Amino acid sequence: MFPSRVASLKVSGIRKLFEAAPPGAINLGLGEPDIQPPVEMIDALKSALDKGFNKYGPSAGIMELRLAIADNLRRYRKDVSFENVIVTAGATEGMRIACETIIGEGDEALVPNPGFIIYGPDVRLAGGRPVEYSLRLENGYLPDPEQIRSLVTPRTKAIVMNSPSNPTGSVFPRDTMKAICEIADDKSLYILSDEVYNDYVYEGEHWSPARFHDDTIVVNSFSKSLAATGWRIGYVATSKEIVKQLAKVQYYTLACPPTATQYAVLEGMKVQERFMRDVLTEFRMRREIAMKRLSEISSFRTAPVSGAFYLFPEYDHRMPSEDFAQRILERGVICAPGSAFGSLGEGHLRFSYANSRENISRGLDIVKDVAAEL
């Protein structure tokens, strides 16, 4: 038998559904930008391979990239240097080694429900216990600081935050972020902040808890910001002491992040601002279309959210979200059942607008028809 920490891991509810999709289905389930990375970055990868960057590199990532990331982060905090940054194989590995590093046997970590699927398993694999806080439609899918305070026990080690949020699309405003940071300060907790969608904010501003709370561990990635999910390059930014520990854990997990793609991301970062400006112009329009179409479905309710590339309507039908998503799939549209993101995701569907305007319109028209038939 396999140990329970492994046997209890579930296969993602999203993947199961995608694998059953009919050919030619419209994919509104995508968790990645539907565009290619900047051409400068692709050229840089080819050149890195030709130059012979095909070998192991440093465990914490190549110095040039750590320096460039630190430079970028000085927008938020002046005291950041390369020693505060470790390059990882995406945010997935970054979150995993961060949990491994700070969570001990029996420690608790607060995680969002609904939330991205990795947090609970990461906490459990580290020997800890995830304790869920709620994100609810009536609250604009924002965390309630009072609830968070009430969930803290002597065993609590960390609060996991994700803004802009997957699956809800909510962006936590300054006041919410500050209130949660004050609780973390008060109770001496780490904040583990997954910021992979920080470049996807359509209204307002991204507020990293690192701006308010020193014991913050920022987990980020170039997967979404440079449309390079397959390249597996991300980073963790935190105190120098924690980075040293993370580098040890990363060595035993991964040896080092991929060398050639790090050199290419370094070039990508030089054009990231321009690239994301164009991406946001397009995604802003797609978001308008998706919100309008969803608002035309009378059994759906959505909060006005302003980040990432997801909408997470709650529906009135008495039907589990997996069955609802399956019905929609049979009509040729892929979406994600809300239950894949936690118990409070039940009764919701997640639609991604990382698809063409035409596909968003066509897809959501089909969803409207399916909802009308129920």
Ligand SMILES: Cc1ncc(COP(=O)(O)O)c(C=O)c1O
């Ligand atoms: C909130 C969130 N965190 C982390 C990830 C994983 O990112 P990466 O490709 O950097 O591992 C995703 C991917 O969808 C995500 O939505």
